[in-house]
Amino acid sequence: MPFPLVNSIISWFLKKRIHQIELFLKYPIDVQHEVMTKLLQTAKRTEYGRQFGFRDIESYEDFARNVPIRQYESFEPLIERSRKGEQNIFWPTHITWFAKSSGTTNAKSKFIPVSDESLEYCHFKAGKDMLCLYINNNEEANLFTGKGLRLGGSSDVYHDNGSYFGDLSAIIIENMPFWADFSSAPKMETALMSEWEAKMEAILDETVDENITSLAGVPSWMLVLLNRVLERTNKKNLLDVWPNLEVYFHGGVNFNPYREQYKSLIPKSGFKYYETYNASEGFFAIQDRNYSDELLLMLDYGIFYEFIPMSHFKGEDSMAIPLGEVKLGVNYAIVITTNGGLWRYLIGDTVKFTSINPYRIKITGRTKHHINVFGEELIIENTEDALKQACEKTNATIKDYTVGPIFMNGTENGGHEWIIEFVTPPSNLKYFTEMLDNALKSINSDYEAKRYSNMTLKMPVVHSARKDLFYDWLRKKKKLGGQNKIPRLSNSRDMIEELLKL
Numbered sequence: 001m002p003f004p005l006v007n008s009i010i011s012w013f014l015k016k017r018i019h020q021i022e023l024f025l026k027y028p029i030d031v032q033h034e035v036m037t038k039l040l041q042t043a044k045r046t047e048y049g050r051q052f053g054f055r056d057i058e059s060y061e062d063f064a065r066n067v068p069i070r071q072y073e074s075f076e077p078l079i080e081r082s083r084k085g086e087q088n089i090f091w092p093t094h095i096t097w098f099a100k101s102s103g104t105t106n107a108k109s110k111f112i113p114v115s116d117e118s119l120e121y122c123h124f125k126a127g128k129d130m131l132c133l134y135i136n137n138n139e140e141a142n143l144f145t146g147k148g149l150r151l152g153g154s155s156d157v158y159h160d161n162g163s164y165f166g167d168l169s170a171i172i173i174e175n176m177p178f179w180a181d182f183s184s185a186p187k188m189e190t191a192l193m194s195e196w197e198a199k200m201e202a203i204l205d206e207t208v209d210e211n212i213t214s215l216a217g218v219p220s221w222m223l224v225l226l227n228r229v230l231e232r233t234n235k236k237n238l239l240d241v242w243p244n245l246e247v248y249f250h251g252g253v254n255f256n257p258y259r260e261q262y263k264s265l266i267p268k269s270g271f272k273y274y275e276t277y278n279a280s281e282g283f284f285a286i287q288d289r290n291y292s293d294e295l296l297l298m299l300d301y302g303i304f305y306e307f308i309p310m311s312h313f314k315g316e317d318s319m320a321i322p323l324g325e326v327k328l329g330v331n332y333a334i335v336i337t338t339n340g341g342l343w344r345y346l347i348g349d350t351v352k353f354t355s356i357n358p359y360r361i362k363i364t365g366r367t368k369h370h371i372n373v374f375g376e377e378l379i380i381e382n383t384e385d386a387l388k389q390a391c392e393k394t395n396a397t398i399k400d401y402t403v404g405p406i407f408m409n410g411t412e413n414g415g416h417e418w419i420i421e422f423v424t425p426p427s428n429l430k431y432f433t434e435m436l437d438n439a440l441k442s443i444n445s446d447y448e449a450k451r452y453s454n455m456t457l458k459m460p461v462v463h464s465a466r467k468d469l470f471y472d473w474l475r476k477k478k479k480l481g482g483q484n485k486i487p488r489l490s491n492s493r494d495m496i497e498e499l500l501k502l
Contacts, residue, residue: 017132024299025358029324036063036304039337048078048090048343060322064306069316069335069344072110079111085162091115091341097175098165099280101377101446109445111165112280118340119175122301123168126276126283129298130249133288134274138246143213146244147185151203151217151225168280185210196452200225204232212242218252219262220374220414220456226265227411238266251276253375254363254491261408277363281347282338285361294360299323302339307332310350313367320344326353333367371489373405374414374456376447378440380488386439387420393435394426400470400486404496406461415458419499421465433462465499473499 024031040063044054052067068074078089079098087094090113097114135141152169164171173191184191186206193199208229215222226238235241245266255275262273277285277295282303285295297305306320310331320335334349336342351361371378387398399421406415418436426432437460441448450456470486487495 017129018136020300021129021132028299028359029322031299032304032323033060035300035302036060036337039302039304039339042339043090043092043341046088046090046092046341048341052343064320067337067344069308069318069320069346071316071346071348074316075342075345076110079113082113083111083161083163083165089341090343091339093117095341096163097171098163099168099171100165101168101280110280112168113340113342114168114171114280115340117302118282118338119172121339122282122303123172123278125301126278126286126298127172130274130276130286133286133296134247134249134272137288137290138272141246142244143246144183146211146213146242147183148214148216149186149203149207149210149212150184150191151215151222152191185212196455200228200455204228208233208241210242211244213244214247214249215245216249218375219250219255219258220253220408220450222248222250223258223261223265223408224413224455230265231411237264239268245271247272247274249274249276251278253372258408261410277361279347279349281336281342281345282340284334284336288360294354294362297323297359297361299359304337306335306337306344307351308335308346310367315346323359326356326359328353328356331364365491371403371405371416371491373407373491374450376444376450376457378403378416378444378447378489382440382444382447383488385443386436389439390432390435394428394432395424396422396426396432397424399423400465402470402486402488402490402495402499404490404493406458407493413454413456413458416460417493417496418460418462419465419469419496420462421467421469425464429462429464433460436460436462463500469499469502473502476502 040049040054040057043049049055054066057063057066082089082095083098093115095113095115097119098111099114100109100111131143135143150173152167152173158165170192173188186203190199190202190206193202203225217225229238229241230236233241238245245268248262248266248271250273255273259273272290275287275293275295276283283298283301284303285297287294288296299305305323307323307326308318308320310333312318313333318333326332329352331350331352334347334351336345336347338345346367348367350364350367352364354360354362366372366379370380383401383403387401391397401418401420403416403418406417408414437451441451447457474486490496
């Protein structure tokens with residue numbers, strides 16, 4: 001069958017979904033109430049459903065009163081039982097897959113249950129919707145005359161006690177329908193390779209001579225691969241390699257630091273960038289318009305949404321509100337109830353609504369300070385623990401510190417820049433830096449993955465600050481006093497640059 005005909009047929013099939021999307025755009029609150037009711041009915045005979053009286057819940061008010069808000073730490077014992085083979089604990093259908101991701105707890109990683117329903121009606125449905133929305137906005141799109149280059153994370157899948165766990169991208173690729181694999185590159189065996197250097201070379205072998213029409217992946221990882229493509233082919237830009245490239249679907253980290261580098265790599269005036277918002281816990285939002293920085297909240301994926309104003313955030317003791325009560329411009333923590341068995345679960349992300357007709361959002365960050373420029377999800381708990389370990393190994397003590405990103409520049413990798421004011425400095429700052437880096441890798445699996453072979457993150461840069469540097473900075477900001485604290489982690493370089501000048 002000729003490629004243009006294939007493109008027309010697949011495009012027609014995907015665009016049929018637009019009518020269902022229009023339904024939740026028109027009746028968002030009704031659709032969300034229906035999702036909540038269906039989830040409760042489905043799980044009413046589970047252990048969790050019996051414990052919290054799902055059978056008796058008839059309204060949102062009942063739901064909020066009966067079912068507690070939970071963070072991962074509180075839900076983890078149930079997940080661990082499920083990983084050991086117990087079923088019908090928090091979701092009635094058999095759960096054998098768990099998405100492994102770096103946590104915000106003492107544990108090195110979180111294990112998020114992935115049910116068949118969440119794969120089929122959330123993750124796969126969202127993948128089709130991403131293409132549907134793009135094609136609906138771009139009648140001239142020719143995505144399916146070629147292939148989409150996908151780049152997942154670390155893709156080892158492990159078997160343990162009758163269950164499987166791995167990176168979400170590996171789980172999705174393992175369970176991907178044949179039609180999606182057919183239109184993607186590299187092939188499944190390559191996409192699931194665990195050794196990153198070998199995997200990069202294999203992807204290059206498979207794709208440089210393909211007709212690649214789209215890209216999909218995390219910006220920091222994709223940038224590494226695309227620079228390798230230019231090195232391999234000795235071309236000036238990607239259009240010399242893939243002249244029919246038309247769109248990049250990206251998510252996972254803030255795209256703004258990478259935008260100019262991508263424009264340099266793909267110098268095409270009509271090239272499109274489409275952002276997605278997905279996580280191990282579910283797929284939440286998709287950019288639904290060309291050249292927009294807002295994401296449409298997808299309301300019919302089997303996820304019921306609630307929101308906590310960050311001005312009143314108290315973790316599990318917070319009071320949440322349903323979608324119908326949100327206001328524009330307020331920073332909210334997201335609470336989700338899902339068809340993977342997570343009930344009123346705090347995922348740790350924060351968003352603001354930019355529109356309520358329809359409901360569009362921007363991702364604003366995390367409920368805790370963090371650095372996630374490269375997908376490393378570095379939080380204060382990680383840095384505090386790592387500093388403690390490094391100080392113990394070098395007999396150093398610390399007064400104050402802050403950390404910011406070193407953004408990628410061309411083929412030069414990014415990293416983290418630390419400014420530390422020591423009370424007792426280490427005798428060898430280079431050794432201290434190595435111990436700090438090793439500790440972070442042992443604490444945070446996402447950081448460890450990005451540091452692998454210096455592929456995305458290089459060794460941290462650590463400056464030993466002069467005495468009273470942070471005090472002088474606070475004084476300059478007119479923020480001296482007990483309630484003013486040094487920001488520990490930031491996704492921008494503003495504070496790092498100010499301190500370096502001081």
